[in-house]
Amino acid sequence: MNSAEFLLWVRGPGLNIALVIFTIGMLIRLLEIFMLGRKQNLAELRANGVSAGLRTIFTRSTPADKNSMRRSMFTFVAGYGFHIGLFVVIFLLTPHIQLIQSLLGFGWPALPTPVVDLFTVIALISLMALLWRRLTHPVVRYLSTPQDYLVWAATFLPLLTGYMSYHHLWFPYSWLLGVHILSVEFLLILFPFTKLTHAFTLFISRWYTGMMAGEKGVAS
Amino acid sequence: MNSMQNSLKVEIGGYHTGNIPPLLHEIRHALRNLLDNGETTTIDLRSLPMAPGEQQQLLDILGKGEISVHLDALGKSEITESIYAGVWLIIHYNNNGEVMGKFIEITRVPAILKAQTADMEESLAALQMRLEEI
Amino acid sequence: MSNNKPLGQALREQGVSRRGFLKFCATTASLMALPPSMVPAIAKALESARRPSVIWLSFQECTGCTESLTRSHAPTLEGLIFDNISLDYHHTLQAASGDAAEAAREAAMEENKGNYLLVVDGSIPLGNPGYSTIAGISNLEMLKEVAEHAAAIIAVGTCAAYGGLPHANPNPTGAVSVEEIIKDKPIVNVPGCPPIPVVITGVLAHFLTFGKLPELDHLGRPLAFYGNNIHDRCYRRPFYDKGLFANTFDDEGARKGWCLFKLGCKGPVTYNACATIKWNDGTSFPIEAGHGCLGCSEPNFWDMGGFYNALSESTMNLSRTAAVGIAVGAAAGTASGLLNRRKKSKAEAAHETVSVKDLQREDKS
Numbered sequence: 001m002n003s004a005e006f007l008l009w010v011r012g013p014g015l016n017i018a019l020v021i022f023t024i025g026m027l028i029r030l031l032e033i034f035m036l037g038r039k040q041n042l043a044e045l046r047a048n049g050v051s052a053g054l055r056t057i058f059t060r061s062t063p064a065d066k067n068s069m070r071r072s073m074f075t076f077v078a079g080y081g082f083h084i085g086l087f088v089v090i091f092l093l094t095p096h097i098q099l100i101q102s103l104l105g106f107g108w109p110a111l112p113t114p115v116v117d118l119f120t121v122i123a124l125i126s127l128m129a130l131l132w133r134r135l136t137h138p139v140v141r142y143l144s145t146p147q148d149y150l151v152w153a154a155t156f157l158p159l160l161t162g163y164m165s166y167h168h169l170w171f172p173y174s175w176l177l178g179v180h181i182l183s184v185e186f187l188l189i190l191f192p193f194t195k196l197t198h199a200f201t202l203f204i205s206r207w208y209t210g211m212m213a214g215e216k217g218v219a220s
Numbered sequence: 221m222n223s224m225q226n227s228l229k230v231e232i233g234g235y236h237t238g239n240i241p242p243l244l245h246e247i248r249h250a251l252r253n254l255l256d257n258g259e260t261t262t263i264d265l266r267s268l269p270m271a272p273g274e275q276q277q278l279l280d281i282l283g284k285g286e287i288s289v290h291l292d293a294l295g296k297s298e299i300t301e302s303i304y305a306g307v308w309l310i311i312h313y314n315n316n317g318e319v320m321g322k323f324i325e326i327t328r329v330p331a332i333l334k335a336q337t338a339d340m341e342e343s344l345a346a347l348q349m350r351l352e353e354i
Numbered sequence: 355m356s357n358n359k360p361l362g363q364a365l366r367e368q369g370v371s372r373r374g375f376l377k378f379c380a381t382t383a384s385l386m387a388l389p390p391s392m393v394p395a396i397a398k399a400l401e402s403a404r405r406p407s408v409i410w411l412s413f414q415e416c417t418g419c420t421e422s423l424t425r426s427h428a429p430t431l432e433g434l435i436f437d438n439i440s441l442d443y444h445h446t447l448q449a450a451s452g453d454a455a456e457a458a459r460e461a462a463m464e465e466n467k468g469n470y471l472l473v474v475d476g477s478i479p480l481g482n483p484g485y486s487t488i489a490g491i492s493n494l495e496m497l498k499e500v501a502e503h504a505a506a507i508i509a510v511g512t513c514a515a516y517g518g519l520p521h522a523n524p525n526p527t528g529a530v531s532v533e534e535i536i537k538d539k540p541i542v543n544v545p546g547c548p549p550i551p552v553v554i555t556g557v558l559a560h561f562l563t564f565g566k567l568p569e570l571d572h573l574g575r576p577l578a579f580y581g582n583n584i585h586d587r588c589y590r591r592p593f594y595d596k597g598l599f600a601n602t603f604d605d606e607g608a609r610k611g612w613c614l615f616k617l618g619c620k621g622p623v624t625y626n627a628c629a630t631i632k633w634n635d636g637t638s639f640p641i642e643a644g645h646g647c648l649g650c651s652e653p654n655f656w657d658m659g660g661f662y663n664a665l666s667e668s669t670m671n672l673s674r675t676a677a678v679g680i681a682v683g684a685a686a687g688t689a690s691g692l693l694n695r696r697k698k699s700k701a702e703a704a705h706e707t708v709s710v711k712d713l714q715r716e717d718k719s
Contacts, residue, residue: 002572003573004516004623004655005653007623008654008658012659012668012669015668016668016670016672020678020679020682023676024682024683024686025683027679027683027684028690031690031691032687032691035687035691035694036691036694037695094594094597095615095664095665098666099667099668099672102663102668102673104673109597112595113594172571177623262380264390266636267384268630269588269630270589271589272642291373291377297377312377318635319636321380321384331376332377336371339372
């Protein structure tokens with residue numbers, strides 16, 4: 001198999017297989033959660049929980065209070081650096097938007113490539129720092145399961161191979177691009193079956209938490 | 221043709237590969253090197269990516285100096301000294317008038333202009349024969 | 355047939371002056387994409403070079419590669435390259451035909467056994483030997499026969515190098531490239547549809563000058579010509595980096611000459627010399643003319659998922675796949691959810707109230 005045949009496979013059958021597994025897996029996951037149902041709330045509502053639920057989805061993305069932020073400054077900076085970097089790279093790079101547009105039928109403006117490049121570096125450094133912490137911090141290390149390392153690698157690889165393809169590092173571009181797409185397919189397939197699902201479920205649980213607290217008339 | 225040009229508004233120019241300034245620097249270094257060490261330099265213009273109009277821009281900067289020579293060997297060749305002494309533009313054509321190569325040579329006299337030893341030896345023999353005929 | 359005088363002597367006998375020879379060397383260096391500082395070495399090598407015998411085989415091809423070559427503005431093809439190589443067989447260009455042509459090929463093979471250069475354009479059908487024959491000989495048979503005693507093989511054009519158009523899905527003739535058949539000879543791939551003329555002559559000139567084949571990349575292409583990425587060498591690259599793209603062929607971006615990535619330009623995965631050597635006497639190249647690169651020097655370029663689809667898009671219909679995924683996922687998710695609910699309500703239904711009395715009764719039994 002040469003680089004062109006490989007690229008052809010990952011852009012065609014590979015991507016389609018990954019997308020099917022991803023959509024089916026995620027839909028089963030989400031529908032199971034939604035259909036689980038909750039116990040009927042017999043208490044009188046103090047307020048409408050909808051606005052509180054919506055608010056919590058966003059407020060939980062900002063640091064809770066200065067104290068806990070200061071205590072875990074490292075996780076805070078690396079965590080934000082990684083997540084913001086990843087978001088920019090996935091959704092604001094022209095070729096990625098082009099792919100999304102071919103899938104959904106609409107797109108949005110991109111950022112200049114050198115800017116996205118900067119965010120890639122931020123995300124890569126943050127991820128490496130987080131791994132270093134996982135390996136050196138005794139408590140975090142004790143709590144880590146093989147899945148944590150697997151998911152770390154599955155997230156790191158697309159970023160790394162994407163960075164390498166853009167800068168034409170060490171290998172022919174066609175191979176790098178193929179490996180990059182393949183690593184994304186690997187990520188997509190792992191997605192529904194690992195803690196990566198938090199990218200979706202996070203918002204559901206925030207909504208529930210915020211809504212229930214709101215209905216009880218307390219701040220979440 | 222004119223009406224077509226009017227209706228089709230195509231903007232050209234404004235492209236930059238950014239290759240002209242480094243190239244001019246390279247020429248400047250080569251000229252310095254020629255003065256200091258007597259070393260000549262040849263730059264192949266075909267090996268550099270150029271945006272539309274950029275090569276002409278470069279040739280305009282170099283300009284036409286005092287000497288312009290036409291050579292006829294395996295097709296024509298144009299050898300022009302630029303307004304900068306010692307910087308030459310050499311364009312080789314084939315018998316069909318197509319460009320085969322474009323070079324910038326930084327030298328006192330381009331090597332191809334000098335009479336070649338082998339050619340002179342042949343000429344010597346030819347002249348000798350001509351004299352014997354007289 | 356092939357007179358075996360050193361090239362320098364042969365040129366002088368044709369009345370080419372030393373100046374002409376120097377000019378030839380300078381343009382040959384440029385042709386081989388070698389630095390001008392190599393000219394003296396090239397002059398020395400060419401002086402004593404002997405012209406190689408070349409056998410050119412055309413298989414499943416469109417003659418576009420030969421068209422390209424005969425229009426190459428090397429020191430005029432007929433005048434120099436063909437004078438300096440001995441093209442002993444090329445069934446499109448030669449005057450002889452039929453048995454006479456085949457006799458010429460066999461004579462050249464016999465005379466230059468082990469030393470001749472084999473140039474191939476076109477792919478070879480493996481589906482049925484009858485799909486493509488010359489003088490009743492199948493392409494496969496002829497290739498194997500001529501390749502056996504060749505010094506090296508040059509696969510000219512994407513068809514010979516990688517299968518090209520005949521190899522395109524669904525490949526009805528079972529077309530394959532030269533390197534898929536011949537495994538024991540040095541092969542240079544000179545792909546392109548067609549290849550840039552001076553690239554073809556450049557590789558021939560390299561063999562003529564140095565008596566060996568140039569350095570190759572991972573797809574068997576000479577690095578001197580295929581070492582650079584079209585996208586990296588493209589004068590429109592700054593627009594890509596700035597995020598300025600043409601969205602259609604007649605919008606503002608197209609008129610201003612912005613990047614053609616969104617219109618399907620395959621420049622990022624294409625390695626060729628178009629952006630530097632350019633076409634038609636260095637006039638222009640496809641991207642300069644306003645059309646994206648098709649990636650014609652890459653394997654399978656016909657199947658790259660549509661010439662006008664961006665490189666990052668799938669080669670298949672991704673939306674349809676997603677729709678299928680959503681439909682199946684929704685059904686499976688709902689089924690699983692309902693199953694869970696049934697389990698839950700069954701558990702609720704099976705729930706019995708246990709009183710102190712019940713527990714006592716159990717104790718007794």
